Amino acid sequence: MQSLNDLKILDAIERFRSIRKAADHMSLTPSALSRKILALETQFGVELFERTSKGLRLNRSGQYLTVYARSQLAEFEKVRGELQAIKKTTSGHVRICASQSVLESFLPVHLARFQLNNPKVTVSINHSSSARAMTDLQEYHSDIGLCLNLSDHTDLSVLGDADQExxxxxxxxxxxxxxxxxxxxxxxxxxxxxxxxxxxxxxxxxxxxxxxxxxxxxxxxxxxxxxxxxxxxxxxxxxxxxxxxxxxxxxxxxxxxxxxxxxxPANVRLVKLHGRTLSPAADKLARYLGNRMRGRAVADAGQTTPQATQG
CATH class of the missing domain: 3.40.190.290 (D-Maltodextrin-Binding Protein; domain 2)
Structure with a gap:
Protein backbone atom coordinates (compact mmCIF):
# COMPACT_ATOMS: atom_id res chain seq x y z
CA MET A 1 0.00 0.00 0.00
CA GLN A 2 1.26 3.45 -0.85
CA SER A 3 -0.41 5.41 1.97
CA LEU A 4 -3.11 5.42 4.62
CA ASN A 5 -5.40 7.10 2.11
CA ASP A 6 -5.13 4.00 -0.08
CA LEU A 7 -6.41 1.96 2.84
CA LYS A 8 -9.26 4.40 3.41
CA ILE A 9 -10.40 4.09 -0.21
CA LEU A 10 -11.58 0.51 0.36
CA ASP A 11 -13.51 1.42 3.49
CA ALA A 12 -15.11 4.47 1.87
CA ILE A 13 -16.30 2.61 -1.21
CA GLU A 14 -17.78 -0.21 0.84
CA ARG A 15 -19.70 2.29 2.97
CA PHE A 16 -20.95 4.56 0.19
CA ARG A 17 -21.19 2.09 -2.76
CA SER A 18 -20.63 5.08 -5.02
CA ILE A 19 -17.53 6.57 -6.64
CA ARG A 20 -18.95 10.08 -6.38
CA LYS A 21 -19.95 9.84 -2.71
CA ALA A 22 -16.70 8.11 -1.73
CA ALA A 23 -14.71 10.74 -3.64
CA ASP A 24 -16.59 13.56 -1.87
CA HIS A 25 -15.90 11.91 1.49
CA MET A 26 -12.16 11.73 0.70
CA SER A 27 -12.00 15.20 -0.89
CA LEU A 28 -11.06 13.77 -4.30
CA THR A 29 -12.56 14.07 -7.75
CA PRO A 30 -14.35 10.95 -9.03
CA SER A 31 -11.75 10.56 -11.79
CA ALA A 32 -8.88 10.73 -9.28
CA LEU A 33 -10.54 8.10 -7.11
CA SER A 34 -11.12 5.86 -10.13
CA ARG A 35 -7.41 6.05 -10.96
CA LYS A 36 -6.52 5.08 -7.39
CA ILE A 37 -8.86 2.08 -7.59
CA LEU A 38 -7.20 0.91 -10.81
CA ALA A 39 -3.78 1.41 -9.20
CA LEU A 40 -4.79 -0.75 -6.23
CA GLU A 41 -6.07 -3.51 -8.49
CA THR A 42 -2.88 -3.35 -10.56
CA GLN A 43 -0.74 -3.45 -7.42
CA PHE A 44 -2.44 -6.59 -6.09
CA GLY A 45 -3.03 -8.21 -9.46
CA VAL A 46 -6.73 -8.90 -8.80
CA GLU A 47 -10.02 -7.10 -9.28
CA LEU A 48 -11.34 -5.80 -5.98
CA PHE A 49 -14.78 -4.57 -7.02
CA GLU A 50 -17.80 -5.65 -9.00
CA ARG A 51 -19.11 -2.92 -11.28
CA THR A 52 -22.92 -2.96 -11.27
CA SER A 53 -25.64 -0.60 -12.47
CA LYS A 54 -25.99 0.55 -8.85
CA GLY A 55 -22.30 1.34 -8.44
CA LEU A 56 -19.31 -0.50 -7.00
CA ARG A 57 -19.49 -3.49 -4.70
CA LEU A 58 -16.57 -5.29 -3.08
CA ASN A 59 -15.97 -8.79 -4.39
CA ARG A 60 -14.48 -11.55 -2.22
CA SER A 61 -10.91 -10.31 -2.72
CA GLY A 62 -11.99 -6.75 -1.95
CA GLN A 63 -13.78 -7.82 1.23
CA TYR A 64 -10.68 -9.68 2.43
CA LEU A 65 -8.44 -6.71 1.71
CA THR A 66 -10.88 -4.29 3.38
CA VAL A 67 -10.74 -6.22 6.67
CA TYR A 68 -6.93 -6.05 6.45
CA ALA A 69 -7.11 -2.33 5.67
CA ARG A 70 -9.29 -1.65 8.71
CA SER A 71 -6.92 -3.60 10.95
CA GLN A 72 -4.01 -1.47 9.69
CA LEU A 73 -5.96 1.76 10.21
CA ALA A 74 -6.80 0.62 13.74
CA GLU A 75 -3.11 -0.11 14.36
CA PHE A 76 -2.25 3.37 13.08
CA GLU A 77 -4.75 4.90 15.53
CA LYS A 78 -3.11 2.92 18.35
CA VAL A 79 0.38 4.11 17.41
CA ARG A 80 -0.78 7.69 16.96
CA GLY A 81 -2.40 7.58 20.38
CA GLU A 82 0.76 6.19 21.96
CA LEU A 83 2.78 9.02 20.43
CA GLN A 84 0.28 11.51 21.83
CA ALA A 85 0.58 9.81 25.21
CA ILE A 86 4.26 10.71 25.18
CA LYS A 87 3.08 14.33 24.99
CA LYS A 88 0.67 13.56 27.87
CA THR A 89 -2.40 14.17 25.71
CA THR A 90 -4.92 11.68 24.36
CA SER A 91 -6.19 11.98 20.82
CA GLY A 92 -7.60 9.74 18.14
CA HIS A 93 -10.84 8.35 16.79
CA VAL A 94 -12.91 5.64 18.50
CA ARG A 95 -15.67 3.62 16.82
CA ILE A 96 -18.41 2.11 18.98
CA CYS A 97 -21.18 -0.32 18.06
CA ALA A 98 -24.10 -0.16 20.46
CA SER A 99 -27.52 -1.70 20.97
CA GLN A 100 -30.31 0.83 20.55
CA SER A 101 -31.40 0.77 24.19
CA VAL A 102 -27.84 1.46 25.37
CA LEU A 103 -27.34 4.10 22.70
CA GLU A 104 -30.49 5.88 23.85
CA SER A 105 -30.07 5.71 27.58
CA PHE A 106 -26.38 5.74 28.37
CA LEU A 107 -23.95 6.79 25.67
CA PRO A 108 -24.94 10.37 24.74
CA VAL A 109 -24.46 12.04 28.11
CA HIS A 110 -21.36 10.04 29.07
CA LEU A 111 -19.67 10.59 25.74
CA ALA A 112 -20.30 14.31 26.15
CA ARG A 113 -18.76 14.26 29.63
CA PHE A 114 -15.77 12.22 28.44
CA GLN A 115 -15.11 14.57 25.55
CA LEU A 116 -15.21 17.63 27.79
CA ASN A 117 -12.04 16.26 29.39
CA ASN A 118 -10.69 14.73 26.17
CA PRO A 119 -11.52 17.20 23.39
CA LYS A 120 -9.04 15.64 20.94
CA VAL A 121 -10.83 12.28 21.01
CA THR A 122 -13.55 11.92 18.37
CA VAL A 123 -16.17 9.17 18.43
CA SER A 124 -18.47 7.58 15.86
CA ILE A 125 -21.33 5.27 16.85
CA ASN A 126 -22.91 2.49 14.81
CA HIS A 127 -26.36 1.27 15.85
CA SER A 128 -25.86 -2.49 15.92
CA SER A 129 -27.79 -5.46 17.25
CA SER A 130 -25.97 -7.76 19.65
CA ALA A 131 -25.89 -10.41 16.92
CA ARG A 132 -24.27 -7.96 14.49
CA ALA A 133 -21.76 -6.64 17.05
CA MET A 134 -19.53 -9.71 16.72
CA THR A 135 -19.09 -9.14 12.98
CA ASP A 136 -18.55 -5.40 13.48
CA LEU A 137 -15.69 -6.10 15.89
CA GLN A 138 -14.16 -8.95 13.87
CA GLU A 139 -14.12 -6.88 10.69
CA TYR A 140 -12.76 -3.77 12.47
CA HIS A 141 -15.88 -1.71 11.81
CA SER A 142 -15.81 -0.95 15.55
CA ASP A 143 -13.22 -0.78 18.32
CA ILE A 144 -15.54 -1.52 21.24
CA GLY A 145 -19.15 -2.63 21.60
CA LEU A 146 -21.91 -1.97 24.13
CA CYS A 147 -24.42 -4.76 23.75
CA LEU A 148 -27.60 -5.97 25.41
CA ASN A 149 -27.80 -9.65 26.47
CA LEU A 150 -24.71 -10.61 24.48
CA SER A 151 -23.84 -14.31 24.63
CA ASP A 152 -20.40 -15.46 25.76
CA HIS A 153 -17.95 -15.85 22.88
CA THR A 154 -14.29 -16.85 22.80
CA ASP A 155 -13.52 -14.07 20.29
CA LEU A 156 -14.64 -11.34 22.72
CA SER A 157 -13.07 -9.89 25.85
CA VAL A 158 -15.48 -8.38 28.38
CA LEU A 159 -14.35 -4.95 29.62
CA GLY A 160 -17.47 -4.14 31.62
CA ASP A 161 -20.56 -6.04 32.69
CA ALA A 162 -23.68 -4.86 34.52
CA ASP A 163 -27.21 -6.13 35.03
CA GLN A 164 -29.72 -3.37 34.36
CA GLU A 165 -33.29 -3.12 35.56
CA PRO A 265 -33.01 -7.54 34.38
CA ALA A 266 -31.12 -7.02 31.13
CA ASN A 267 -27.38 -7.53 30.92
CA VAL A 268 -25.19 -4.89 29.29
CA ARG A 269 -21.65 -5.78 28.28
CA LEU A 270 -18.79 -3.62 27.11
CA VAL A 271 -16.59 -5.75 24.83
CA LYS A 272 -13.67 -5.71 22.42
CA LEU A 273 -12.17 -8.27 20.06
CA HIS A 274 -10.11 -10.76 22.06
CA GLY A 275 -6.38 -10.23 21.63
CA ARG A 276 -6.73 -6.79 20.10
CA THR A 277 -4.75 -3.96 21.68
CA LEU A 278 -6.88 -0.83 21.72
CA SER A 279 -5.51 2.59 20.88
CA PRO A 280 -4.92 4.81 23.94
CA ALA A 281 -8.04 6.81 23.04
CA ALA A 282 -10.23 3.69 22.76
CA ASP A 283 -8.70 2.19 25.89
CA LYS A 284 -9.30 5.37 27.88
CA LEU A 285 -12.91 5.64 26.72
CA ALA A 286 -13.52 1.94 27.45
CA ARG A 287 -12.16 2.33 30.99
CA TYR A 288 -14.33 5.41 31.53
CA LEU A 289 -17.51 3.69 30.30
CA GLY A 290 -16.69 0.56 32.31
CA ASN A 291 -16.35 2.66 35.46
CA ARG A 292 -19.70 4.31 34.80
CA MET A 293 -21.36 0.92 34.27
CA ARG A 294 -19.90 -0.44 37.51
CA GLY A 295 -21.02 2.67 39.36
CA ARG A 296 -24.57 2.17 38.13
CA ALA A 297 -24.56 -1.51 39.13
CA VAL A 298 -23.48 -0.62 42.68
CA ALA A 299 -26.18 2.04 42.92
CA ASP A 300 -28.82 -0.45 41.74
CA ALA A 301 -27.73 -2.79 44.53
CA GLY A 302 -28.58 -0.08 47.06
CA GLN A 303 -24.99 0.80 47.91
CA THR A 304 -23.09 4.04 47.70
CA THR A 305 -21.96 4.70 44.15
CA PRO A 306 -18.16 5.06 44.02
CA GLN A 307 -16.63 8.09 42.37
CA ALA A 308 -15.90 7.04 38.80
CA THR A 309 -12.54 7.77 37.28
CA GLN A 310 -12.91 10.83 35.11
CA GLY A 311 -11.76 10.73 31.51
Missing amino acids: IYAVVTTSHPLAAEREVSIAEIARHQIVLPPQGSGLRLMLDQHANRENTFLTPAVESNTYASIASACRNAGLVTFGLSLYEQTEDGAGNVALIRIRKMP
Missing part, protein backbone atom coordinates in the same frame (compact mmCIF):
# COMPACT_ATOMS: atom_id res chain seq x y z
CA ILE A 166 -35.85 -2.28 32.88
CA TYR A 167 -38.21 0.58 33.73
CA ALA A 168 -41.36 2.06 32.29
CA VAL A 169 -40.62 5.69 31.44
CA VAL A 170 -43.37 8.33 31.56
CA THR A 171 -43.65 12.07 31.95
CA THR A 172 -44.28 13.33 35.47
CA SER A 173 -47.85 14.27 34.45
CA HIS A 174 -48.72 10.73 33.30
CA PRO A 175 -51.30 8.77 35.39
CA LEU A 176 -48.67 6.10 36.14
CA ALA A 177 -46.05 8.59 37.33
CA ALA A 178 -47.12 8.34 40.99
CA GLU A 179 -46.69 4.54 41.05
CA ARG A 180 -43.47 2.97 42.32
CA GLU A 181 -44.14 -0.36 40.61
CA VAL A 182 -46.63 -1.55 37.99
CA SER A 183 -47.32 -4.80 36.16
CA ILE A 184 -46.82 -5.18 32.43
CA ALA A 185 -50.60 -5.66 32.16
CA GLU A 186 -51.20 -2.24 33.74
CA ILE A 187 -48.75 -0.67 31.30
CA ALA A 188 -50.49 -2.36 28.36
CA ARG A 189 -53.71 -0.46 29.18
CA HIS A 190 -51.98 2.77 28.18
CA GLN A 191 -50.61 3.90 24.85
CA ILE A 192 -47.02 2.76 24.51
CA VAL A 193 -44.08 3.32 22.19
CA LEU A 194 -41.76 0.38 21.51
CA PRO A 195 -38.51 -0.28 19.68
CA PRO A 196 -38.85 -2.47 16.57
CA GLN A 197 -39.35 -6.22 16.74
CA GLY A 198 -36.06 -8.09 16.82
CA SER A 199 -34.28 -5.54 19.01
CA GLY A 200 -32.96 -6.84 22.33
CA LEU A 201 -35.17 -4.71 24.57
CA ARG A 202 -38.30 -5.42 22.52
CA LEU A 203 -37.63 -9.15 22.71
CA MET A 204 -37.35 -9.03 26.51
CA LEU A 205 -40.54 -6.97 26.85
CA ASP A 206 -42.54 -9.27 24.54
CA GLN A 207 -41.29 -12.37 26.37
CA HIS A 208 -42.23 -10.93 29.75
CA ALA A 209 -45.66 -9.87 28.48
CA ASN A 210 -46.22 -13.38 27.14
CA ARG A 211 -45.35 -14.90 30.53
CA GLU A 212 -47.90 -12.58 32.13
CA ASN A 213 -50.56 -13.44 29.51
CA THR A 214 -50.44 -9.90 28.16
CA PHE A 215 -49.90 -8.57 24.65
CA LEU A 216 -48.12 -5.28 24.00
CA THR A 217 -49.64 -3.32 21.12
CA PRO A 218 -47.57 -0.21 20.37
CA ALA A 219 -49.25 3.02 19.36
CA VAL A 220 -45.85 4.00 17.96
CA GLU A 221 -42.98 1.74 16.89
CA SER A 222 -39.65 3.36 16.10
CA ASN A 223 -35.93 2.60 15.91
CA THR A 224 -34.86 6.20 16.54
CA TYR A 225 -34.38 7.72 19.96
CA ALA A 226 -35.67 11.14 18.89
CA SER A 227 -39.10 9.86 17.86
CA ILE A 228 -39.40 7.59 20.92
CA ALA A 229 -38.48 10.44 23.27
CA SER A 230 -40.86 12.79 21.46
CA ALA A 231 -43.74 10.32 21.76
CA CYS A 232 -43.07 10.03 25.48
CA ARG A 233 -42.65 13.74 26.22
CA ASN A 234 -45.10 15.32 23.81
CA ALA A 235 -47.80 12.68 23.32
CA GLY A 236 -47.77 11.21 26.83
CA LEU A 237 -46.96 7.66 25.71
CA VAL A 238 -45.22 5.09 27.90
CA THR A 239 -41.80 3.94 26.77
CA PHE A 240 -39.10 1.79 28.34
CA GLY A 241 -35.50 2.24 29.40
CA LEU A 242 -32.67 0.64 31.34
CA SER A 243 -31.59 1.77 34.80
CA LEU A 244 -28.65 3.36 32.97
CA TYR A 245 -31.26 5.91 31.87
CA GLU A 246 -31.13 7.44 35.36
CA GLN A 247 -27.70 8.85 34.62
CA THR A 248 -28.82 10.94 31.67
CA GLU A 249 -30.12 14.47 31.76
CA ASP A 250 -33.53 13.12 30.77
CA GLY A 251 -33.46 10.87 33.82
CA ALA A 252 -33.98 13.77 36.21
CA GLY A 253 -36.86 16.17 36.55
CA ASN A 254 -39.18 15.75 33.59
CA VAL A 255 -39.70 11.98 33.50
CA ALA A 256 -40.53 9.28 36.03
CA LEU A 257 -39.02 5.78 36.00
CA ILE A 258 -41.32 3.04 37.30
CA ARG A 259 -40.31 -0.50 38.17
CA ILE A 260 -42.00 -3.28 36.20
CA ARG A 261 -43.20 -6.09 38.46
CA LYS A 262 -41.43 -9.45 37.91
CA MET A 263 -39.44 -8.06 34.96
CA PRO A 264 -36.05 -9.82 34.68
